[in-house]
Amino acid sequence: MVSNAVRAQVAAKWQDSFARLNRSEPGIxxxxxxxxxxxxxxxxxxxxDLNDLKSRRQYDMRRVRMAFDTINxxxxxxxxxxxxxxxxxxxxHLIAREVESHMNLYSGNSDPEIVRALIFRLxxxxxxxxxxxxLGQTIISAYTLAFQTHLFSILPASFAKGxxxxxxxxxxxxxxQSSDQRDSALWLAFDTxxxxxxxxxxxxxxxxxYVESHVHETCAGAWSEPMLPKLRxxxxxxxxxxxxxxxxxxxxxxxxAKTMMQGVGSRFDFHMHKRLCDLRTKEIxxxxxxxxxxxxxxxxxxxxxxxxxxxxxLVQSLRRANRKRLxxxxxxxxDILLQYVSTIKCLRIVDPPGVLLFKVAxxxxxxxxxxxxxxxxxxxxxxxxxxxxxxxxxxNEPIHPLQQPEAExxxxxxxxxxxxxxxxxxxxxxxxxxxxxxxxxYDSKDLFxxxxxxxxxxxxxxxxxxxxxxxxxxxxxxxxxxxxxxxQVCEVMLRDMTDSRRIDQHVQxxxxxxxxxxxxxxxxxxxxxxxxxxxxxxxxxxxxxxxxEFSAFxxxxxIRWHPHLGRIQLELELDDRTVEADVPPLEAAFIELFxxxxxxxxxxxxxxxxxxTRSAALKALGTWVDMRLLKEDSENVFRLLSVAEDVxxxxxxxxxxxxxxxxxxxxxxxxxxxxxxxLPPVISVQQQQAEQMRVYWKFIEGMLTNLGxxxxxxxxxxxxxxxxxxxxxxxLGSFMEAAKREGLVTVKDGLWKLGK
Amino acid sequence: MDQITSxxxxxxxxxxxxxTGSSGDGPGSVTKRLSNELMTLLMSSSPGxxxxxxxxxxxxxxxxxxxxxxxxxxxxxxxxxxxxxxxxYPYSAPTIKFETPCYHPNVDINGGAICLDILQDKWSxxxxxxxxxxxxxxxxxxxxxxxxxxxxxxxxxxxxxxFKVQLMKHYRPLDGSA
Numbered sequence: 001m002v003s004n005a006v007r008a009q010v011a012a013k014w015q016d017s018f019a020r021l022n023r024s025e026p027g028i029x030x031x032x033x034x035x036x037x038x039x040x041x042x043x044x045x046x047x048x049d050l051n052d053l054k055s056r057r058q059y060d061m062r063r064v065r066m067a068f069d070t071i072n073x074x075x076x077x078x079x080x081x082x083x084x085x086x087x088x089x090x091x092x093h094l095i096a097r098e099v100e101s102h103m104n105l106y107s108g109n110s111d112p113e114i115v116r117a118l119i120f121r122l123x124x125x126x127x128x129x130x131x132x133x134x135l136g137q138t139i140i141s142a143y144t145l146a147f148q149t150h151l152f153s154i155l156p157a158s159f160a161k162g163x164x165x166x167x168x169x170x171x172x173x174x175x176x177q178s179s180d181q182r183d184s185a186l187w188l189a190f191d192t193x194x195x196x197x198x199x200x201x202x203x204x205x206x207x208x209x210y211v212e213s214h215v216h217e218t219c220a221g222a223w224s225e226p227m228l229p230k231l232r233x234x235x236x237x238x239x240x241x242x243x244x245x246x247x248x249x250x251x252x253x254x255x256x257a258k259t260m261m262q263g264v265g266s267r268f269d270f271h272m273h274k275r276l277c278d279l280r281t282k283e284i285x286x287x288x289x290x291x292x293x294x295x296x297x298x299x300x301x302x303x304x305x306x307x308x309x310x311x312x313x314l315v316q317s318l319r320r321a322n323r324k325r326l327x328x329x330x331x332x333x334x335d336i337l338l339q340y341v342s343t344i345k346c347l348r349i350v351d352p353p354g355v356l357l358f359k360v361a362x363x364x365x366x367x368x369x370x371x372x373x374x375x376x377x378x379x380x381x382x383x384x385x386x387x388x389x390x391x392x393x394x395x396n397e398p399i400h401p402l403q404q405p406e407a408e409x410x411x412x413x414x415x416x417x418x419x420x421x422x423x424x425x426x427x428x429x430x431x432x433x434x435x436x437x438x439x440x441x442y443d444s445k446d447l448f449x450x451x452x453x454x455x456x457x458x459x460x461x462x463x464x465x466x467x468x469x470x471x472x473x474x475x476x477x478x479x480x481x482x483x484x485x486x487x488q489v490c491e492v493m494l495r496d497m498t499d500s501r502r503i504d505q506h507v508q509x510x511x512x513x514x515x516x517x518x519x520x521x522x523x524x525x526x527x528x529x530x531x532x533x534x535x536x537x538x539x540x541x542x543x544x545x546x547x548x549e550f551s552a553f554x555x556x557x558x559i560r561w562h563p564h565l566g567r568i569q570l571e572l573e574l575d576d577r578t579v580e581a582d583v584p585p586l587e588a589a590f591i592e593l594f595x596x597x598x599x600x601x602x603x604x605x606x607x608x609x610x611x612x613t614r615s616a617a618l619k620a621l622g623t624w625v626d627m628r629l630l631k632e633d634s635e636n637v638f639r640l641l642s643v644a645e646d647v648x649x650x651x652x653x654x655x656x657x658x659x660x661x662x663x664x665x666x667x668x669x670x671x672x673x674x675x676x677x678x679l680p681p682v683i684s685v686q687q688q689q690a691e692q693m694r695v696y697w698k699f700i701e702g703m704l705t706n707l708g709x710x711x712x713x714x715x716x717x718x719x720x721x722x723x724x725x726x727x728x729x730x731x732l733g734s735f736m737e738a739a740k741r742e743g744l745v746t747v748k749d750g751l752w753k754l755g756k
Numbered sequence: 757m758d759q760i761t762s763x764x765x766x767x768x769x770x771x772x773x774x775x776t777g778s779s780g781d782g783p784g785s786v787t788k789r790l791s792n793e794l795m796t797l798l799m800s801s802s803p804g805x806x807x808x809x810x811x812x813x814x815x816x817x818x819x820x821x822x823x824x825x826x827x828x829x830x831x832x833x834x835x836x837x838x839x840x841x842x843x844x845y846p847y848s849a850p851t852i853k854f855e856t857p858c859y860h861p862n863v864d865i866n867g868g869a870i871c872l873d874i875l876q877d878k879w880s881x882x883x884x885x886x887x888x889x890x891x892x893x894x895x896x897x898x899x900x901x902x903x904x905x906x907x908x909x910x911x912x913x914x915x916x917x918x919f920k921v922q923l924m925k926h927y928r929p930l931d932g933s934a
Contacts, residue, residue: 716811
């Protein structure tokens, strides 16, 4: 059914093909020659087994070349290449076998040298099968592509690991400057097999990891010297030479290499900064603890932060560390303050505008505000309290007045906008004065002034030698900080101290007494712990005598004793011994009572001295028991040991306390002195607040009595009549609730009235 | 620094005005005196007497409560009074009236006006709300029958039973809402 036309066409094609292959040679000799050439060429190109070298025939390269030439002339090269690639495909199992055996070995002992051997071997295969260069670039690249495609398809996953360890080995080799020769061959082999392109990320990561471990090794904990310059020169000396192999191969001169490595080089540089930054971020808490020894590390961190945007991480990390290590009940307030001050100083180095500081400081400040003894600690450090936080303040730092937060001065040519990451409530803290920062933890400085007065009162009352110079100096310093008016009360307190000495001198000159009271003006001193203790026996007589002399000297003044504050020196003469003691008044009162009779129960004793708590009484008695003057015969019954206990003879009932030398501190309104360690003689601010609340309660009582039931907001408004009332309505609400629980008031329909 | 001194300035003036208070005038010093008196009264907690400003903006109008002293005929009864201070207090006496009807020889049963010498011609600046209230409390138990505002009550005083009946007829217990 084939038509003539088709037949003619096939004939024409046939003729055409024949003519091409025969190349107008006579007869079919051309065709024969082509056939020979084809056979030879395909045979030559056919991939052989490197392990079976005997089967490899030697070819006459001239004939081979002629055969290629013949094929080329017949334009059969593409076909030949297809045949060659087909053969290649068939022989690929040889390579697969090779790879498999090497990788098996490698997974056995993980020696990168095996991978190195495999790579060299693969290069051998590649070179052995490579068509001769005469066939042109197209064929060679087609071959290369086919070879690599196949190679990559059979490489197992563990090969990546192998490459990695091998590259790491070369890196170590480069760094230690050994085995350079072998490595350069290896990099060439990598290049030949295009492994560099394929594993570029892997190679880079090897570099990164190496940099990272180096940073960790050399920089961790090393804060006392700047590490960045060292790291930079290390990169230049060690890492860059290695980087030339994978990233700047084929560069002919240094300039070219530099351009080729620009991208990857800056990535490495960034990586180094980032690693250092991460490290320092992790260590930041300890760096701050180490301040000021760690200043170089802070400068490093500052530089890193400019390169790497990790400010948020730094804040997070520091806040986390603070929460975990600082802001918990186990930390001493003094330590928290110290760390806070160091944080301020450190973060000022890292970030002069203070945004980081603001973010980090906020939780610390909030926490400090909740601690009851914060003010006391700050105040103690303000006056440079001997044993406590002198270090909070640098003595060399000039003393400035407290700075008020000031509005931004936009007319200032130096003005700069707030940094980008500053929050809306950010306040630039331009002052460098630590104390101002500490004082600003609280909203008002009045609290400080009050606490200062309390502290000063305590210190003045605790003075034994009467040397006021130190306190005077402190007050002068504080005047500079807080301004003169704020410290007027403190001035009065100091004056009271000198005045009372003068008054005492006068009284003594009229009638010598063993008592030396401190006379203080009640209105200017913080409220002192109240007590209605009565001194018995000769102490009482002494007080009376002194009071008489005093009122003769100052008739317009009335003395109100605070006998529980003070210190008494006693000499106790017993039957067989004399004991000297320097004791608080309660102790003295008790021993005085023992001169009346020598056995007392605790309750009898307490009754005689007025109101003291049982625990205080027992503590006082304990002092004498410890000194072997008293003995607890049965529970709560104490007996005087007028003869030391180890003497068997029963003690005679007579007490020989004939001479009692007393040194007693007392005062017009107050006799201040050191109280027991567990009872501060001066009421703390907190107690004062409770006292204030008592005043407010009187007001509430008054208004509810006279105005009938009132709503909470009305009560709040009326309380404005009470001077100094500054509670919020919420505070008032909880106060009223508390009063309700105690049955003082009832509430109905939101109206409060007094309970019956 | 300016802030500190300026915040201090008023208190300095205030101190001055109390120091010169005997000759000083103006509502400032009266207010100060009244709030001092309030403080003293509340903190002294004298039994049976109490007073408080009617609202927080006007210190010149107070409400007070007087309980009859135990053992007198008025014992156990509480009376609401109103106290109105003149602007030149304490140079003039406050005006005091019983709000609760009080059957008493020296008290007007209708208007609540009180006849007490220290509230009229015997007034002195050394008296205070507290002393006035204490005087009123004792007046309840010891009336001055020589100058009665309520002659019936004065006549009845000698007869405690009948007096008590009249007293209770007029008395209205405090309901707790002024």
